Amino acid sequence: MTADLHIHTTASDGRLSPREIYYQAKLANLKSIAITDHDTIQGVLDLRSFTISGIHIIPGIELNTDITDYEVHILGYNIDVTSSQLITELDKLAKGRTSRAQKIVDRVTDLGFPIEYNRVLQIAATSKSLGRPHIARALIEKGYFSTMSEVFNSLLARNAPAYVPHYKLAPEEAIRLIEIAGGIPVLAHPGLIGNNALIIELIRSGLRGLEIYHPKHTELQIKEYLALANEYRLKVTGGSDFHGIPGRFPEQLGQFTVPAYLADKLSVSHA
Numbered sequence: 001m002t003a004d005l006h007i008h009t010t011a012s013d014g015r016l017s018p019r020e021i022y023y024q025a026k027l028a029n030l031k032s033i034a035i036t037d038h039d040t041i042q043g044v045l046d047l048r049s050f051t052i053s054g055i056h057i058i059p060g061i062e063l064n065t066d067i068t069d070y071e072v073h074i075l076g077y078n079i080d081v082t083s084s085q086l087i088t089e090l091d092k093l094a095k096g097r098t099s100r101a102q103k104i105v106d107r108v109t110d111l112g113f114p115i116e117y118n119r120v121l122q123i124a125a126t127s128k129s130l131g132r133p134h135i136a137r138a139l140i141e142k143g144y145f146s147t148m149s150e151v152f153n154s155l156l157a158r159n160a161p162a163y164v165p166h167y168k169l170a171p172e173e174a175i176r177l178i179e180i181a182g183g184i185p186v187l188a189h190p191g192l193i194g195n196n197a198l199i200i201e202l203i204r205s206g207l208r209g210l211e212i213y214h215p216k217h218t219e220l221q222i223k224e225y226l227a228l229a230n231e232y233r234l235k236v237t238g239g240s241d242f243h244g245i246p247g248r249f250p251e252q253l254g255q256f257t258v259p260a261y262l263a264d265k266l267s268v269s270h271a
């Protein structure tokens with residue numbers, strides 16, 4: 001039995017709606033999935049209005065945090081989506097993302113790649129968690145670039161000319177917010193941070209798990225992080241970081257999975 005504990009939907013920068021994710025996960029015979037959108041629980045809420053059967057859906061989130069020079073993302077599992085502190089904070093994050101998207105549109109336009117903010121909003125559709133991928137799609141559509149990584153490398157990545165930060169929590173604040181909402185804070189894709197001293201510092205800030213299995217992790221990193229999880233008594237998680245973007249592995253749910261017992265260990269009764 002398999003699971004996928006890291007999935008994005010159209011509520012953030014994924015291409016499939018929560019309902020499409022549900023159907024695809026059933027087709028792929030997954031036992032459990034976690035919906036972990038960037039800075040939003042809208043996808044989890046949307047799924048609650050459908051009849052779900054034959055699959056366990058873990059309410060989750062992926063919080064981007066504020067730390068110089070690194071992309072530190074904290075996953076939260078089995079969060080209480082009615083937590084008022086969580087809702088208030090997510091609202092602030094969404095507003096910060098909106099004003100940052102407007103600034104990026106101005107910046108790329110000034111740099112000679114004019115796009116319309118309204119087109120970005122159309123691409124983002126129902127998502128209130130505006131991200132760089134929505135802007136990248138508007139730039140590709142205009143024919144300025146052909147792939148997402150080309151846009152990121154040329155304009156949107158950290159240190160690229162149109163990079164604009166948005167309001168974020170510090171890692172320890174993100175960890176605390178997830179705890180307040182009754183969830184389990186887990187460090188997403190430590191391999192993308194690649195700085196073990198920083199990873200240990202983050203663990204000491206209160207993380208309860210490490211995302212060991214991720215499509216971008218090497219065998220060596222997996223071994224190294226398993227040893228860290230063992231040393232610090234952390235839960236082991238993993239997922240595909242599915243976005244449903246053509247050309248970005250995995251293109252389909254079920255192509256990268258983890259054993260379902262890892263999902264079971266995230267339920268509070270197993271804490």
Ligand code: AMP
Pocket residue numbers: 013038064130131132133148149152153157243
């Ligand atoms: P944001 O939430 O606006 O900071 O955008 C972050 C998202 O952009 C990530 O979750 C990825 O989906 C995507 N992303 C980040 N770096 C790249 C890259 N180099 N190429 C393609 N997509 C990327």
Ligand code: FE
Pocket residue numbers: 008013038243
């Ligand atoms: Fe993303």
Ligand code: FE
Pocket residue numbers: 062073188189
């Ligand atoms: Fe991430």
Ligand code: ZN
Pocket residue numbers: 006008062241
């Ligand atoms: Zn992710």
